[in-house]
Amino acid sequence: xxxxxxxxxxxxxxxxxxxxxxxxxxxxxxxxxxxxxxxxxxxxxxxxxxxxxxxxxxxxxxxxxxxxxxxxxxxxxxxxxxxxxxxxxxxxxxxxxxxxxxxxxxxxxxxxxxxxxxxxxxxxxxxxxxxxxxxxxxxxxxxxxxxxxxxxxxxxxxxxxxxxxxxxxxxxxxxxxxxxxxxxxxxxxxxxxxxxxxxxxxxxxxxxxxxxxxxxxxxxxxxxxxxxxxxxxxxxxxxxxxxxxxxxxxxxxxxxxx
Amino acid sequence: xxxxxxxxxxxxxxxxxxxxxxxxxxxxxxxxxxxxxxxxxxxxxxxxxxxxxxxxxxxxxxxxxxxxxxxxxxxxxxxxxxxxxxxxxxxxxxxxxxxxxxxxxxxxxxxxxxxxxxxxxxxxxxxxxxxxxxxxxxxxxxxxxxxxxxxxxxxxxxxxxxxxxxxxxxxxxxxxxxxxxxx
Ligand code: SF4
Ligand code: SF4
Ligand code: FES
Numbered sequence: 001x002x003x004x005x006x007x008x009x010x011x012x013x014x015x016x017x018x019x020x021x022x023x024x025x026x027x028x029x030x031x032x033x034x035x036x037x038x039x040x041x042x043x044x045x046x047x048x049x050x051x052x053x054x055x056x057x058x059x060x061x062x063x064x065x066x067x068x069x070x071x072x073x074x075x076x077x078x079x080x081x082x083x084x085x086x087x088x089x090x091x092x093x094x095x096x097x098x099x100x101x102x103x104x105x106x107x108x109x110x111x112x113x114x115x116x117x118x119x120x121x122x123x124x125x126x127x128x129x130x131x132x133x134x135x136x137x138x139x140x141x142x143x144x145x146x147x148x149x150x151x152x153x154x155x156x157x158x159x160x161x162x163x164x165x166x167x168x169x170x171x172x173x174x175x176x177x178x179x180x181x182x183x184x185x186x187x188x189x190x191x192x193x194x195x196x197x198x199x200x201x202x203x204x205x206x207x208x209x210x211x212x213x214x215x216x217x218x219x220x221x222x223x224x225x226x227x228x229x230x231x232x233x234x235x236x237x238x239x240x241x242x243x244x245x246x247x248x249x250x251x252x253x254x255x256x257x258x
Numbered sequence: 259x260x261x262x263x264x265x266x267x268x269x270x271x272x273x274x275x276x277x278x279x280x281x282x283x284x285x286x287x288x289x290x291x292x293x294x295x296x297x298x299x300x301x302x303x304x305x306x307x308x309x310x311x312x313x314x315x316x317x318x319x320x321x322x323x324x325x326x327x328x329x330x331x332x333x334x335x336x337x338x339x340x341x342x343x344x345x346x347x348x349x350x351x352x353x354x355x356x357x358x359x360x361x362x363x364x365x366x367x368x369x370x371x372x373x374x375x376x377x378x379x380x381x382x383x384x385x386x387x388x389x390x391x392x393x394x395x396x397x398x399x400x401x402x403x404x405x406x407x408x409x410x411x412x413x414x415x416x417x418x419x420x421x422x423x424x425x426x427x428x429x430x431x432x433x434x435x436x437x438x439x440x441x
Contacts, residue, residue, distance in 0.1 A: 105357060106440035107347050107411035113441065122438050127407035128350045132400050135352070137360040224441050233435045 014078035023074035024249050030058055030070040031248035033082075039235035040082050041091055041120050043098075043209055044157035045070040047247045049166070052158055055098075057091050057120060066090075092124045099129035101180070103136065103152035110219050111211025113227025117155060119234035134180075141186065143194035147205070148214045154184045159207040167203035172196045184212070267315040267426065270301040270339060274328040275355045275395060276321025278304075279412040280346035284318075286415035297426050314339045316425065322348045323396040324355050327389035336402040341425070344398045345418075347411040347440065356395040363393045406431060410439045 011022035016033055023032035028051060033040050042058040045051055053071035060069040061081040069080070081087065098117060106112045141149040156175060164172040172193075176185045188195035198204065205213055224230075228237060273281055281304055287294070302311040311317065311331075317339030323329050336342055347353040358366055371380045398404050408421050408431070417437040424431040 099351075103357075103360075104351070104440075105347075105354065108354065108357075109441075118440055121440075122435065125432070125438070127409055127438075128344070128397075128399065128404075130399070133352065133356075133397060135356065135359040135394065225439075230436075230439075 012074075012076040014074055014076065014080060016080045017083050021074075021080075024246075026250045027074045027248045028070055029060065029062070029072045029074050029078070029080055032074045033069065033080075034238070034242050035245070035247045037239050037243070038082075039239050040069050041123060041235075042070055043116055043120060043155060044159065046159055046207060047242060047245070049159065049162050049207075052162070055094065055155065055157060057094050059087060059090055059094075061087065088124060091120075092126055093130075095121050095124060095126050096128075096130045098155050099126075100131040100133055101136070102154065103138065104129075105152075109150075109153065109211045110214055111153070113222075113224060113230045115211055115229070116209035116234065117153075119229035119237075122229065123234050138183070141193045143192040144196075144198065144216075145194070146200050146216050147193060147198060148216055149184075149186070149193055150212055150214060151184055153210045154212045155210055156182060156184065157209060159209065160184075160204045160213060163207045164198075164202065164204035170197050170202065170204070172198045172202075172204060264297075266297060266299045268301050268313070269298045269303070269316045269318065270311045270314045270335060271303040271305070271318040272311075272320065272331055272335065273304065274319060274321035274331060274349070275324035276346060276348045276353070278320070280320035280349075280410075283410075283412040283415055284418055287419050288415070290419055294422065311335055311338045316341045316343065318343045318345050319349050319398055320345050322352045322355060322398065323392060323401060325389040325391045329392075329401060332398060332402055341405045342398075342402065343406045343408055343421075344404045345408045346413060347409060349398050350407050350409045352395045352397045353411065356397075359394045363391060367391075408433075411441055413437075414439070 011024065013020045013022050014029070015021070016038055019038065021032050021036045021038065030040055030042065030045055030051070034047065040058050040060065044053070044055040045058060051070040053068045056068055058069045059066050062072060062078050069082070095117070106118060109115070112118060138151040140151065158175065161173045161175065164170050171187050174185050174187050175182055177183050185191065186193050186196060200215060205215070271281065271284070300306045301314050302308045311334050317335040319332060319335055319342065323332060344350050348355060352359070367382050371377065371382045408417065410417055414437065417433055420433060420437055421431040
């Protein structure tokens, strides 16, 4: 199946599930696919930041090998598979691991309906966490006057870390530990958010794909059931949100976090 | 197909560590219940008040496992039901009751029944009729094999209807966007 897109003359192309995807030199498979209007599920990728490649939810097959599409450079004539049952199953399992590792009680989470993890799980038809839950003990940090941290929901995507250091210049967050003990920490001697310079208008406040970094006194402004991904699946929301935006073009590579 | 009177499917339902919200959502399918009853009959269920589960085609379990009796009933369902369904956030993932899982059960009981705000002359209930609480709340699939998961808190009446009509028609139940919800 091939689907000719109106494409700027002279741009090289690769194939994504048989569709011709034009790309700018320097773009990744993910960036070019999104710009061309094709959704590949992702969690740690954010179009305003340099790719991170940690969640692997964006895994595709390129010329038969599995790779992360958000860190793989687009190249002429690549044959990329994405929407296959094999890759869907693999992504589904990765998402189920994320639910298993943390404590995700969606009915009582302020992020529900706006959460990318939940929305990607809906997209992949995840009906349960499948694995035996770990139920880790992760105390909250409610020390900051305006912000609550609920570590139970963290998927370690490092977007808050990247935003705080690259855009806000504050380095409020970091990861510590390895393997299953890896966790998000707050960069202050006390370890408490109140002892950092985090402010509600910081970029780090708006990038978390899940419900860790919450503004206090803002609960349920929009009722459950009427939120972003209640209205439309994340594939549609993402493509219409990014429509007409260049993603990851050479002059735009520094992750300036607009 | 000839008009042979089709044998009705036997369905059992139960609420374990749940709030009965999922059962309320079953009732919320309203007049479609009448259509449903042309295809199914109830075995053990809060709707029939039958106390033990006999051989069934479908078992629908609301709520997770917070005490020894929950585990006993779940095993009874698994032994008797050809298809076992976890219905709702608590059955699927532990849900709200599982939010005590990071707390010590002894501390929980002491705080609630002895030292908590406003408690006077409290004592920890120890009637032998009361099932012992588990130290952690578990989703159903932690203990038995579950055939289908129907998430939601509760799943909407439309989601339950879609799920059941798919199942009764011999299709793999599929909710899709708008009916698949975790909240
Ligand atoms: S962060 Fe997302 S997946 Fe986790 S509990 Fe909140 S809504 Fe659910
Ligand atoms: S808090 Fe949110 S943004 Fe930060 S690492 Fe965890 S999931 Fe990612
Ligand atoms: S989106 Fe590519 S690895 Fe996370």
